[in-house]
Amino acid sequence: MRALLDRLAPLALGLIGLALWEGLTRHYAVPVYVLPGPLLIAQTLWQDGASLLGALWITLRITALALLAATLGGVLLAVVMAQSRLVERSLFPYAVIAQVTPVVAIAPLIIIWADNTTLALVICAWIVAFFPIVAATMTGLNAAEKNLRDLFRLYGAGRWQTLQLLRAPAALPYFLTGLRVSGGLSLVGAVVAEFVAGTGGAETGLAFRILESGYRLQIPRLFAALVLLAAAGIAIYVALDLLSRLLLRRWHDSALKDRG
């Protein structure tokens, strides 16, 4: 009963919100180019679905490539930095610089330097997405219990054995937390990069459709694109959350059903 209520409550709240939105826009006769009602947005989504889904597919491809690069690059960087204090001290500031520099500011440069648009977009999204994985994985690689590390030393474990059997498994929950954050950021990065690139032509992502709809005052279409984008973000989060639970379900407190 309680579980059912837990599931229904947010759904009910959402429906009430949508109904209010619909009712208010109708009651005050808000022009559709300012704020369309949810029914009109749904209708636009249905009509323009095919073209918008095509654009979404392009954005998702950039997102997936960026997340893949962020995962591989982030884990590699974290493992390298975890090997020695000196390497960490030398590299980490640059990772931070890459993280804090607004991607909109460097995107134009990257678009000039990279000879292909997809690559430029992936690089931009990657810059936005990789840091949480690096930071989280690094914390995790150093999170193994001190006594366990001593135990590995007692048995003369090598660097590779310690990484493989102790530090990597200890880092897994941290990495997965970073991955969930990076998943959302990859999408954000891809959209921002598309905004900056602003490329027209056949291969345009959802961000460009949003810009285009804005210019043409096709606000319902803009909202429809936003709905798709939000849905994609949620799907990415849910997928990564599921992956995390699957990998940790036997041992980690965060994935246990009987927690609390």
Add this chain to the structure above:
Amino acid sequence: MSAASPLLRLQDITHLYGGGKGRTLLALDGVSLEVGHGDFLSLLGPSGCGKSTLLRLIAGLETPSSGAIAWPDGKPVPGDIGFVFQEPTLMPWASVADNVRLPLRLTRRRAMPADIQAVLDLVGLRDFAGAYPRELSGGMKMRAALARALVTRPRLLLLDEPFAALDEITRFKLNEDLLRIWRERRCTVIFVTHSVFEAAFLSQRVAVMSPRPGRILAEEAIDLPALRVSELRTNAAYSAICRKLSDRLASGMGETP
């Protein structure tokens, strides 16, 4: 012990910890001790007396500031020493069997399933090979840690207050099981404890240590029957030994008994 050479000999061990900003902490001060083959020695002392440090030095996890540890029969190689920490220190992501198998993997020994099962039987975890640490009680986790320490058939077993966090009933049971394992495996045990009763119940010999900096105040041979069972805990000779150890401890604390 016998007149033959001991398993290890601590020679005037002094150990300092860097406290940062030039401050140092004297943890051990001139500790000399011999441990014979097959001995069951307890290091008995108050918290912070450096007895855990002594164990870590013997394990080779730290190097003494001065003094030496001599191994007349040759320095131990990985797997010759088993160590049980105050906490079970199991890998939460691995099953009990995988945890117990770890020392064999790290020292590149063959890990036959029958060997793992044998050591699990020995510590009373017969049916828990596939369980994960979080599914075990505190006592069972300690049994798994003990199995892991025993799996390489070490010559020397080092135990650092392994049962201190357990309830009394579980501790008594584990004390008896440890003695049974010691008899069966014929290994040498150094057992760190702050409990007079535990030291007296388990040991052939007890080294009483002073508060920081740790020194050996006295070495007492425990003259009790080899086969010790729970009835011993109400035995008069046992009580007398406990009293003597308490007195030794108290003299080191600067109190008159």
